[in-house]
Amino acid sequence: MNLRVRIAVAIGILFYYLLIFILIKKRKISLKSSLIWFFWGIIFILFDAFPILIIELSRILGISVPLNSLLIVFIFGILINLIFIMGNSSRQEEKIKDLSQELALLEWEYRALDQKTNNENLSE
């Protein structure tokens, strides 16, 4: 990897972390859910700081241009993160479903109680 690419990747990582910090600070994302993005940022810092790692990876995978290996790692990282996000979204979906069902059952109880009270008032 030539120096220009490394500088570009370094700037990219800088913006990446800056964005994460701003979002955490503004409480748009939680620290917990951003941890996986932190992790992938560190992987890229390592690849950028020690290009030998990506060169070695390219040799193992049989990829002639190291930059392509970096892109593959990048895409793989996004896929892993997406799976985590999907898991999170499924859990939230389940929670919303449970809450909605509880709400419907509570509303039914409230209605039944209300009707009972009305009937009692009428009989008095």
Next chain:
Amino acid sequence: MRTLVIIPAYNEGGNIKKVIENLAASSQEVDYIVVNDCSTDNTDAILKSINACYLKLPVNLGIGGAMQTGYKYAYMNNYDIAIQMDGDGQHDARYISDLIVPIVQNQADLVVGSRFITKEGFQSSAMRRVGIKFLSKIVKWRCGVNIKDITSGFRAVNKKYIKQWAEYYPVDYPEPESMASAVLSGCRVMEVPVVMQKRESGKSSISSLKSVYYMVKVSLAILLCRKGES
């Protein structure tokens, strides 16, 4: 035995009153609960006007979520048998006693009202029947049980499976998956013949465009399903 009929309803303003009247006219000794799945038509107003017993979901959860709400209600109110009946008028309340009897006599845990035993009444389109047969084969291969009308939404379960389905019920297109999961946990399934009607108004939840997605999703769900915990 205390029996509850669960009627999920989404935009069934044109049918729901008739379904409830049909249930009342059948003089079955059963309670019922309509689960209004956040309908956007006048279903809610109709339910209110006839003073029906109903649950009102604040957001649309789909058929699985609505059915599970019904099972939660049945579990909460300690019912012994829960019967699932569509809100579109396809299921005739006269057959409720046929569904209950095998459970009362402890011959089955889950009784399915099947269109394909006597082959009378509404049989669905040829394409759908092919799909149902295919799903039925997958269930037989996966669970070792032959259920002809695997997608039937007219079925009864005992207390054990009320609890199981109150805890977990598949979200969309739930019938085949819930049945497979119950069978894997040792559920005794029996099919009894019923005659179904064609829906009078409203739309089926499975349009022709969705049918491919339906087949893939349900087949995968059956293949991956775990045994239900009870």
